[in-house]
Structures are given as structure tokens and as C-alpha cells.
Amino acid sequence: MGNLLNVSKIEKYYGSRSSLTKAIDDLSFKVDRGEFVAIMGASGSGKTTLLNVISTIDKVTSGHIYIDETDITKLKGNNLNKFRREELGFIFQDFNLLDTLTAYENIALALSIQRTSANDLEHKVKDVAEKLDIKNVLNKYPYQMSGGQKQRVAAARAIVTNPKIILADEPTGSLDSKSAKMLLERFNYLNEELKATILMVTHDAFTASYATRVIFIKDGKLFKELYRGDKNRKEFFEDIIDVVTLLGGELEGAL
Amino acid sequence: MLFKLSLKNITKSFKDYAIYFLTLILGVAIFYVFNALDSQTVMMNVSSSAQDIIKLMMNMLSGVSVFVSFILGFLIIYASRFLIKRRNKEFGIYLTLGMSRRKISLILFFETLFIGLISLIIGIGLGTILSQFMSLLVANMFEADLTKFTFVFSKASALKTVIYFGIMYLLVMIFNTVVISKCKLIDLLASSKTNEKIKLKNPYLCVIIFIIASIILGKAYYMVTYDVHTLSEVTDIIKPIIMGVIATFLIIWSLSGLILRISMSRPKFYYKGLNSFTIRQFSSKINTTVVSMTIICLMLFITICFLSACLTIKNSMNANMKKLAPVDAQFATLMNMDKDYDYYRGFGYSDNQIKNSHIKVTDMFKIFGMDITKYFKEYIEVNTYATHGLTMNDTLGSKLQMMKDKFPFLNYSTEETIMKISDYNKVAAMYGNKKYTLKKDEYIIIADFESLVKIRNVALENNEVIKVFNHSLKPKYQKCQDGFIDMSSNHINTGIVVVPDEVIDENYLNQNYIIGNYKVKDKDKIAALENKINALRKNPKVTDYLLPSGNTKYDIREATIGLSAMVTFIGIYLGIIFLISSAAILALKELSESSDNRERFIMLRKLGADEKMINKALFRQILIFFMFPLVLALIHSVFGIMFAMNILEVFGKEELFSSIIMTAIFIVFIYGGYFLITYLCSKNIIK
């Protein structure tokens, strides 16, 4: 009974009848507990939309999404918030930090919403800040930070609560390669040591190669799946590049 | 086209405008109601003296209305400046699309015109409805019976309202045009960035400023309460007021920095739930509004003091009237004036009046051709005595010098009023006051004027022995006893020395009194009777004989009712205007930020904060914002009211508590109402 996430025949339409956009078109897949899945696709292929419906920020037009047997498309109100608070960690394409709070407070807020005690809070924040190399910006406000720093703070906020599933939308999009690597290694650590399940949207093959499986989508449909199996990261990276070429190299700049 | 655009803008930004609109409507309605007060009394059956008082009251209210229009004018300009700022980006886009500044001004012109017209129409409509309820209040105050309900619309008041508000709106239009013509495109577009710089104030500086401000404030409090007797001139009060204003500003400035610092230093509190978020929101808001906060705090302070003082005066007057004018009439005439010929000549009494001052009240009335006793159902006749041998110099005894040092302005050589215990008891029985018994060598002082009671009590506590007509007497009580002989609307009895009957020397008769209740009960008949008595003044004999002077319940009542109505209406009028103005500024500030807040609260939801947490955070955030100036104003008010009570002591303090409760209800209702509306609107916006 390893299925943590079960996406079943979901569809998401935008717009009116006359100008309908099928952002997701009959998509199904399953993610096992402890998997690290990357989702790749061209710009406009529906990646962000997929992440939004899984994270319950948006609602599907039809179909079901189960997490631990719970149909999250049916969750409402405070159950929804409880679910988000306790099961999910988010990292968004736009950094989404609260502009009135310092980096430290932004990270701490995720913990205090979960009612973590003040004593645990400090070392947890410091710990994660060290791992993401943002110790020196902890007392800065978002407007005083670079994009990369902001994204690392957002990442720190998402992982500090040790969530069951981490949902990341282009998490490395605005990181330099060093901190991207640091973030991804942290993802691996979470995945391997803490058995956290990670679902990450990316257009970057290098980033995707850290995953244990890559799902390619095109026009809102499943295009191909790749399992890492016993391959090392480098071999997996080359496999991914092959599929990307097959897709037509449209992935460049899919932000 | 422009016309349509402005109409669309108004409907679109209704969330921003709603509370502004509500405030305007309320302002218009209240303005109308208080200027239409006289028309409410037209159909009522009120006496001619009440009519005069109503006229006076309307003149006062007119004056107050000018002041009110200034306050509302500032509020409207402040609010529209605020709303324009919020829409800078919209105007910036219009400009980049090639619209001229003139056209943007025109859009704003139409908007103001619409808002003005609609608020005037709805406001006057609402005011007309409220006026009908006001009639009940007016009738109740002037004790007129509202036999039949008549719907009244005051054209004069409506016209005045239109003119006053028309001028205000015109000023706003001019103001808007100036603002638009001056602004730069780059600023308009850039102002959408929410990246307001967040500066933490230096905590040490904050602490120092806070301490200095507290000291200044403490000194100002001290000056107006414990040290109040040193304030002998009206201008002396300006100093503590200025100190108070400066201290208020500094306290708000330093607290805005300190609150954040203090809560941050308590991580258990700061990192609990959404506390860090709430406190940050509050402190960033208050940091940018120190001046407005100061003004709001002071306005609330004035409202609280003014309203509770007005209500105290009103309540006390009504209570005093019942207690201090318990019977229909009390007449008195001076006796033995020739003993002090020069003294009375100095007051302008004629030779004959002084010579003829051996006639008692009833006989004096007969000389004027009226048998006054015939009109009384019941009455008593009593006397008071006075002698150079007993002045305050004597009653204060060994404490005299001490009192002279403390209260140098009192005249200590005025003769004391002396009364026989049997006479006093007659009066007490008539008035429903407490009766007393005296041993041969005892005396009592009856007084109710607070500050003299205090002075006399010092001597009484010291058991000062006094000499009255060669009899040594010692005080029976160590305190003045409550009571009076002259009826009045206030506590003004500075002291009557009551002594055993056998002590009195009849040669020192000073005043003869007749006190009683009329046979007639009906208000109109009493008025007719008193008109007849007053007409005696036209009798040519008044130059030779001293017509007895009287205090009547009817007179006191008429004067009291008018005055208390005036005080109440002015208090409520200004109170409402001040409250809605300050609450509206807070509400506008809070609501106009709701779009920024919206993003923030969406973010919190994404982090998994549930609705309960979010609503709590929002509620607290707005509550703190509303409570902050109020709490400071309340502290000010404690001292402000103490000061006011010092000035208004003749009215007595008994009614203070109920007045404060009424003021509190008033504030909870209006200020709390604005708070609730703000909370509900904000909740709606962040949904």
C-alpha cells in the first residue's frame, strides 16, 4: 500500500465555452511514498496547473486526486487548511514571501502556524538556514534580498516543517548552480533519510536528474515516464536529455 | 465617456469607498438633525422662556456647526487625498494611454460630484428620519407633551446642509485638481510597489524618548489635577495642554518602535501562531501614521472628557433640581439694613429701602398690595441672623492663617449666616432634609459647596470653639452637614451656622424667609401666579421698599431644563462628529490596505493557516489598531475628567459615574460600530 498520491483522470479547463483552454487533459499517475518525482514539460503544458490542483490551491474540473486514500478534491474549509499545513510544503515559482517579515520570521511563521514551541523553533530555523546558506540574510526583509536568496528562503520555509510531500514549482529557477545543487541535495536528504515524497516541476534536465522518476507532460497529457532505477545521476541525466530532444527541445526557457 | 468612467470607478472601488460614503452620509444627517432642532419644537407646547432658551441654543448650535464643518472638511480632504493615493496607478495608466491631466481632473470632478450629490440626498433623507426621533428627545427634555405626531422637514436646515457641504465638496474638487496637476507620471506608476522600506527604530532612543514623554505627561497630569489650584488664569491651562499634545506624539512615536522590539524579545509570544505577522502588520501601519494617530488620540480624548462633562452637568442639574428646589417657592427679605448703612448704600440700596428694612416678607407683600399667604397651601416662616462678631475669621479659628495661605482669594471677613436650630429644622422638614438636635453648647455648620465644605471641615475637625452672642459653642460634628436654605439649581450653600435657640439675640435679625407650596398645582396656573408676583416690580413703591426676592421651583426648572438641553445637545453633536471622524480615518487606512493584505492572507492560507487563525489575526490586527489611540485617550481622560470635575464642582460629582457609563456606551456604539464594519469589510476583501 505504497500509493501516497493517486491522480486519477483529472481535467482542468480554463475560460468560457467559446474559448476553452484545456490546461490538463485526462491525466493520471501515481506517486509512491518516498518517491522523488520530477515533472517536465514545455511552457504552457500545464505543469503549474497540475501542481496547483494537487496542492488544493485550485480545483479540478473533473477527476479525483487521492492522498493517503483521502480525496482532496472534496476537502473543504479547515480540513483543507489542516491538510496543507501538516502534509504539504510549498516552493513557488514566484517566491511568495511576506514582505513585512524578515527571512527568519518568514521561515519561523511556517513553524508557528503548526504550533511549534518557541524553543524548538530557533534551532530548526538556524539548522535549515545553515543547510541552505542563508544564515547571513536571516534578518533581512524580502526587498533587501536577491532573487536567489529569496528562493532559498522560500525553500527553507517549505522544508523546515518536514512535510510529507514537498511541492516545488521551478525551485531552482532563480538559483545559481551552487545553491541549486545545495537545495537539490537537501531534497535528496529529505527523500532518502526522512522518506519525504517530493513532487517537483522543472524545465531543467540537470535539476530533474536528481529525481527518482521523471514524468513528461505535453499539452496537459502524459507524454512519457522515466524511472531512474539503478542508474547513477549522470546516466539518468543523459536519458532525460534524450526525451527532451524527442519533445523537440522546446523546454528552453520554459519558465 | 468620462462620465461613464467615473461612475464605473465608483461602483468598482465601492469597497474602498463604502466606509467613506457611510461617514459622509452620517455627517450630513447629523448636521441636518442638529440644525433642524428648532423646527422640532415648533409644534410642541413649550413656554415662552423655553422658547427663548431654544433660540439661544440654536445660535450656539449654529456656532458649533461652523466648527463641525471645519472638522468634516478636513476629514473629507484627508479621505479623498487618501483615496487618490490608492488610485495613483490607475491614473498613471490613463496618463500613459495619452489622457490629459485635465481629463483626469474631470473624472475626479464627476466622482466627487456624484458622491457629493448622493451623500447629500441620502444624508438629508436619513437626517429627516432621525429628526423625528429627535423630537421625542426634545419633548422629553423640555417636558413638553408630544400630543400628536407631526412629520417635520426643515427646509432651512436642509438648505444650510447643502450649502455647507457644497462648499466642502467644492474645496475637495479644487484640492484634487491641484494634486493631479502637480503629480509626476513616474511617481504615479512607481507607487504601486508595496516595497515600503521597513526601518526599525533605535530601541535605546525609543526608550529614552518614551521616558521623557512619560515625564512630560506626568507633569502635565499633575498640573491639571493635584496642582490645579495654582492655575489661576485661563491661559495657564495652555501650558499643560501643549505638554500633553507633545507627549502624546512622542509616546506614540516611541511605542510604535518599542512594541515591536518588546514582542520580538519574547519569542514564546512572538512566534506563537500568527502573532509575528499581526504585530508586524500593526507596527508597519502605526509607523506611517504617527501624526494621524496623535490627532485621533486627542480627538477621542476631547470627546470622552467633553461628553462626560456635558452629561454630568445635565444629569447633575436634573438631580440637583429635584434636591435643591424641593418646594414651590422661597421668598426672603433683608432686615435691619440700617445697622450696616454704608455697606448697603454701597450696593445701591436707596435710603428709604434701608430705613424701611424692618418689615417681614408677608407684610412687605401686603405693602405691595398682595397677601402672599393666601396663595400658599402650606408655608413656614423662619429667620437668619448675622453679626460682625462671627465671620469666617472666627469660625476657622486657629486654622485661619493656614487657610489664608492656601486660598488667599477668599473673603474671610464676610459675616456668617446664623440660624436657630428650631428654624433650621422647620426648613429641613419642608425640604425633606435631615433634622438635628443640639445641646446648649453645640453648633453645626450646614453647607454643600464642595470647596468651602473642605475648608470648614479642617476647622471642625480641630474642634474650633466659636463665640456666638457671647455663648461659647463647640462643634457637634467634625464635618459640615448637608443642607441649605436658599433654593437654587446648584450646590452653592457656603455655610449656615446652626445654634441653640436660646443663644440668639433677636436684634441681629438679618433675613426673614417664607417658604412653602402653592395651592395651585397646574403648570400654567403657577406660571400665571408668578407672573403676577413679578409684575410687582413695576409697582412705584419699589424705590422705597425692598420687594422680597424669591427662588421658585418653576424658575429654577425652566432655567435648568434649557441649560441642560443645550449642554446635552452640544455634547452629543460634537461627540458624534469627533467619533465618526476619528473612527473613519482609522477605518479608511485599514481598508485601503486591504488589497496589500489580501496577498498576504492568501500567502498565509497557502502555508496552511486555517480560517479561524486568519480571522483571529485579522481581528486582532484591526482591534489593536483601533484600541491603541483609544487606550491612550482613556488614560488622558482620567486626568482630564478630574480636571473638569474640579471646575464643575458646583454641579456635584454624584452623577459622574452614570455619565461616564453613558459616554462609554456612546463610544462603544459608534467607535465599536466602525471597528466592526471595518473588520467585516476586511474579512470580505481577503476572502
Ligand SMILES: Nc1ncnc2c1ncn2[C@@H]1O[C@H](COP(=O)(O)OP(=O)(O)O)[C@@H](O)[C@H]1O
Ligand atoms: N488562470 C488562468 N486562466 C486561464 N488560463 C490559464 C490560467 N492559468 C493557466 N492558464 C493556461 O493553462 C495552460 C497551462 O498553464 P501552466 O500550467 O501555467 O503552464 P506551465 O506552468 O507548464 O508553463 C496555459 O495555456 C495557460 O495559458
Ligand SMILES: [Mg+2]
Ligand atoms: Mg509554470
